[in-house]
Amino acid sequence: MLSGFTTTELIADNLIWSSRINQEDWQAVEAQVYADIFAEQRGTYSYRLRHKDGSWRWISQTNSSRWDQIQNAWSVTIISSDISDRKQAEAKIIKSEADLIEAQALAHIGNWEFDLQTQKITWSREIFLMFGCDPNQPEPNFADYLDMIYPDDRALLQQCLELALSEKIPYKIDYRIIFTDGSIRYHEGQGQIEENAQGQVIRLFGTALDISDRKLIEIELARAKEAAEAATRAKSEFLANMSHEIRTPMNGVLGMAQLLALTNLDGEQQEFVQTIRDSGEALLTIINDILDFSKIESGMLTLENRIFKVEDTLKAVCNLLTAQAINKGISLEYFINPDITSELIGDSSRLRQILLNLVGNAIKFTAQGGVSINVSNQSCHWQFEIKDTGIGIQGDRIDKLFQPFSQADASINRKYGGTGLGLVISKRLIELMGGTIWVESKGYVAGNHPLGWEAKNYAEYGSVFYFTLAFPKVSTPQLTNTEVNASIPSIKLSNAFPIRILLAEDNLVNQKVAIRLLKKLGYIADIANNGKEVLEVMQLQFYDVILMDMQMPEMDGVTATKIMRQELKSQPWIIALTANAFAEDRQICLDAGMNDFIAKPLQIQDIENALSAYQRAVLTKS
16 A cells, blocks of 8 residues: 555545645645646646655655536546655756766866757756856857857867767867956867767767866966076076186186296296196186086086096096195005906096095195095996095084085185085085995094995094995997007107198187197197188188187187088088087087087197097098
8 A cells, every 4th residue: 555554544534645645745736736626637746645654655646537517526536656766766866966066066077968960069057157158048059169169279179079070089179268258268178979870970978177277287387397497598508608708718817827837937937827827727626616516506417428447537637636645745546446447438527526526625634644545346336435644524514514615614614725515516416427425534424325334433534535326337348548549659749740720719818828829739820710710711721620619709610610511521620619618518519510629728738639639530540
C-alpha cells in the first residue's frame, strides 16, 4: 500500500489520507486540483504523504472528473502512485547540476555545445558570465559570438573549428575576448566532435577556461625577464666599456714604462720605472678583480674548454711568482704526482687565476719559511693544496675569508693591501668549475670540504688552502703549445721570420706603444686608424699580420675582419688587440675570423708569443 494503511483502514476513516498530506505541498496544488475538477479536466499533481511508518513518500496523483447527474455531485477518479525513487533521482540531478554550476564558477570554466542539425548553441551559466553576458538571456548566434573574440585571434579560432568539423581533429587554443566595457580576458578553449552511427558529425562540444590571472602573471614574468635581461645587457655593456676605458690609458702607462725600462737607465731611474710598473700592475689587478666579481655576480662569466696540462699551468704560475718569493727570502716549490701527465679539458686561464691568487696570498703573508703547492688526483677529480708558513688566520676571523670585500683582519688590509675580492672570486670560479674550496689554519677549518676529508692539524704555523676541480682527461694525446714552443729556436723573430705588419688602432698613445714594442722585436709596422682604412690599405698591398683593435671609429675591427674573410683572396693573420679583456670578447673575435687575441695593456712578451704562434702556423702549413 502506498500509505502503509490497508484498504479497510482507509475506508473506515476517509480522513486518514488527506490528514497525512504535507500541508505546504497541498496548499501549492489545492487550488489547481479543484479548478481542474470543476472544469472536468484531467490533472496530475505531486505531493508528499507521511507513511504509516512515519517516513515521507512522494505521491503522484492523477484526477479525472465528471458531473454525476444522478448523484447530483462530482465524480472523481483518482490514480495514485509512489514516485519517491523518481523524486530522489531528480533531486540528485538537480544537486549535481548545482554542484557543476558551483564548480564551474569556482574554476572559471564553462561548457558549451553546437548542434549542427538545429544550428543551436548551448552555453552553461558560467560561459555566459565568462563572456560578460546575462545567463537569463538566450545564447548568441555564431556571428555574435565571433564579434566577442579579439580581432587578432578570430581567424585562428575559426581555423580550429573548421579543422575539427572537416578533419575531426580535437583542438586546444588560447584566445582573447572583449568584454562590453572594453576590457580583455584570456580563455583556453578546447573542443571536439561527436559522430552518429554513419560517421557524420552531428555535434561540436567543448569547454572554455578563464586563464586571465595566469596569463597576466605570465605577461608580468615575461616583462620582468625582459627587464632583467635588459639590465644584464646594460651591465655587460657597462663592464665592457669600463674595461675598455680603464685599460686604454693603462696601456699607455704600462706600455711606456715597459719601453722606458728597456732603455739605458741608471740604478735610481730603474727603481723609479719599476715602481711605476709595479703600481700599474697592482692597479690592473684591482680593476680585474672588480670586473671579474661583477661578471660572476651577474652570471655573465663563461668558462672555456681547451686542452692543457696541469703541470704547464703550475710552472707558469711559479715562474711569475718566483721573483716575489726570492725578494722575501722564502722558498716556492710545487709537487705533482709523476703519473699526472695526461692532458685535460678545461679553462686553464681560470685555473691559473685561482692559483695566482692563492699562491700570491701565501707569499704575501709569509715572512720566512716557504710556500708549497701539492697536486693529486683520483680519476677526473683533482685536489690542489697550497701550504705556507706565514702568519696564519685566527679562529674568530677565519669565517670572513670568503665574504666579498672583507679580510680576516682590517689591519691586514692596511699592512698588505688588497680589495678583499680575490678569495671570493677564486671561490666562485672553483664552484663554476664544479669544485669546492676550504682552508685550515691554527686548528680551525672554514669553507666546504668534501665528505671524508680529515684535518691535518697544522696548528703551530701558517695556513693550508685546498680546492678541488673536475677536469675530464683527453683520450688521445695531442701536441701542446709547450711542446711546440720547445721545437722553435729562441732567436730574434724579425731576423728569422721577416713579415709585413699592419697596426689598426685609433688611439695615438696606443699606436705609439704598439709601434715601439714591435720595433723592440725588430719589426716596422704601418698604421691604419680604423677598419675602413684597413680595407683600403689591403686593396693596395698585402700584409702578413694585422694587429686589429676591436673598437675603432667609422668601422670596428670585428666588422673589418668579417669583410676581409669574405672578400680577400689572400688572407692575413689577424690578431685582436683589445681593452675588452673578457672571455666573451675573445670568442667574438675568434667567431669573426680572427686568429689570436691580445688583451691590453700590451706586454712585449704577449706580442712576441702571438707572432711566434703565426710563425708556427706558417711552418706547419709549409
